[in-house]
Structure formats: structure tokens, C-alpha cells
Amino acid sequence: MFKIPKTHPRYESLMKREKLVAGIEAGITSKQGLIAHGRGEAFDYLIGERTLNSAKRATEAAATLLLTAKKPVISVNGNVAALATKEVIELSELINAPLEVNIFYRTEERAMKIKEHLGKQGAANVLGDKADARIPGIEHARAKVDKDGIYSADVVLAPLEDGDRCEALVKMGKKVITIDLNPLSRTTRHATVSIVDDIGRAMKNLISIVKEKKKGKGKENLLEDYDNKENLKEVIKEMMKRLKEEEL
Ligand code: ATP
Numbered sequence: 001m002f003k004i005p006k007t008h009p010r011y012e013s014l015m016k017r018e019k020l021v022a023g024i025e026a027g028i029t030s031k032q033g034l035i036a037h038g039r040g041e042a043f044d045y046l047i048g049e050r051t052l053n054s055a056k057r058a059t060e061a062a063a064t065l066l067l068t069a070k071k072p073v074i075s076v077n078g079n080v081a082a083l084a085t086k087e088v089i090e091l092s093e094l095i096n097a098p099l100e101v102n103i104f105y106r107t108e109e110r111a112m113k114i115k116e117h118l119g120k121q122g123a124a125n126v127l128g129d130k131a132d133a134r135i136p137g138i139e140h141a142r143a144k145v146d147k148d149g150i151y152s153a154d155v156v157l158a159p160l161e162d163g164d165r166c167e168a169l170v171k172m173g174k175k176v177i178t179i180d181l182n183p184l185s186r187t188t189r190h191a192t193v194s195i196v197d198d199i200g201r202a203m204k205n206l207i208s209i210v211k212e213k214k215k216g217k218g219k220e221n222l223l224e225d226y227d228n229k230e231n232l233k234e235v236i237k238e239m240m241k242r243l244k245e246e247e248l
Contacts, residue, residue: 019083181198
């Protein structure tokens with residue numbers, strides 16, 4: 001990995017790029033994943049590279065959904081595996097949910113490498129190599145899922161998901177939580193709860209809220225008055241307010 005000095009003003013952002021490049025070299029991240037990350041980076045600039053209040057609200061709703069789920073599953077793709085390995089493993093233990101390797105540009109070799117990578121980092125329950133069921137309405141290998149995982153889950157946390165698949169999962173009757181910096185993407189529009197934030201920040205917040213809720217603290221029943229479309233409108237409002245206030 002290229003050594004970035006900690007004093008660099010864009011240290012965190014550059015380190016994320018290094019992690020993705022390392023992911024490509026290790027065969028777990030796709031080249032297309034770099035482009036998807038670039039789109040995310042642009043939106044992160046617009047929100048000031050910090051967690052918006054609307055994202056905090058969505059994260060609260062996501063934590064409630066995960067903790068009240070009967071069969072939650074966490075979907076892991078090549079970018080998630082490179083950028084938030086430790087976080088997805090920690091959350092999977094906290095909510096007792098398996099991780100499932102689920103990749104858009106699927107090759108069996110890459111799916112296996114992601115599974116091994118998660119295993120080496122300590123993940124005990126990783127699905128996705130079997131991929132013995134299909135998401136209806138989706139063509140080609142990207143429809144493949146595990147019958148005991150995403151296929152039969154009631155709640156799926158699918159960070160950095162593709163809009164098409166998100167929509168198909170919702171059509172199957174699942175509740176889908178996504179993490180996506182683009183408030184205009186089809187994924188954020190279709191998901192049940194969309195956390196518009198960087199994957200690293202969002203996962204850390206989600207873990208700490210889940211821990212609080214497990215201790216019986218934190219807001220209860222937030223889901224009842226959570227409306228994803230309204231919350232996305234708030235994201236755009238917060239984004240515009242910041243842009244208007246930005247001094248050039
Ligand atoms: P959609 O299909 O949902 O309309 P898309 O075509 O942009 O959107 P992808 O190309 O699959 O979807 O990209 C995944 C999404 O992940 C992008 O919308 C991007 O904003 C988001 N993204 C990329 N990197 C990050 C990150 N580090 N944290 C959060 N979101 C990210």
C-alpha cells in the first residue's frame with residue numbers, strides 16, 4: 001500500500017483509495033468498483049464529508065430494523081470488503097446475521113476470494129459461495145444468492161447496492177437497508193431505509209447505535225414515523241443548505 005502521510009489534508013480519502021487499489025490487487029474488488037467509488041466521493045464532497053442529521057435518522061431506523069428482524073443478512077460486495085471489513089464482521093456478530101458475498105460483476109473466483117478475505121479477518125458465518133437461488137427478474141450471474149441467506153432473509157443490509165437488484169429485493173417483500181452517498185440513485189429511492197453517508201462512517205454509527213439499543217438505551221419505535229422518501233428530501237435540503245453557506 002502506498003504510504004500516505006497522516007498530515008495530508010485528504011489523508012482519510014486517500015487511504016480509502018489505497019484500500020480499494022489493494023482490494024483490486026488481492027482480487028476482491030472489481031475495476032468498475034473504482035468508478036462507483038468515484039461517484040460516491042463526489043457526493044461526499046457535496047455533503048462536506050461528514051454525517052448529516054438525516055443520515056443519523058436513517059441509521060437509527062436501520063438499527064431498529066436490524067434488531068427486530070427475524071432473519072437479517074448483510075450483503076458484502078468487493079468495495080464493502082475492501083473498505084469496511086472489520087465493521088461488517090463486528091455488526092454481523094452483534095445482530096447475529098450472516099455475511100453473504102453478493103457481487104454485481106460475479107465470478108466464482110472473486111466470490112471465493114472475498115469469502116476467504118472475510119474469514120481471515122475473523123468472520124465466522126459467511127455465505128455466498130453456494131449461491132443456489134436466484135433473485136427473480138434479474139438476469140445473469142448477478143441474480144445469484146444463497147437460499148439460506150439473502151433469498152430467505154426478511155431484512156437485508158445491502159451497502160453500495162445496484163438499483164436494479166435493490167428494487168428486485170424489495171419486490172420479493174424484503175426490507176432493504178442501503179448505504180449510498182448518492183441520494184438520487186435508484187438504490188436510495190427503492191430501499192426501505194437509505195443511509196446517505198460514506199460506508200465507513202455509516203457502519204461505525206450503525207454499530208454504536210445497535211450497541212446502545214441492545215443495552216436498552218436509545219430511541220424506540222423510530223421506524224413507525226420514519227419515511228424514507230421524506231428523509232431523502234431532507235438529505236437534499238441539507239446538501240443545498242451547505243452549498244449555499246459554503247464560502248468560496
Ligand atoms: P443506482 O443503480 O442505484 O442508480 P449507481 O449506478 O450509481 O446507482 P453503482 O454504480 O452500483 O450504482 O454504485 C454504487 C453506489 O455506491 C453509487 O451510487 C455511489 O454513490 C455509492 N458509493 C460509492 N462509494 C461509496 C462509499 N464509500 N460510501 C457510500 N456510498 C458509496
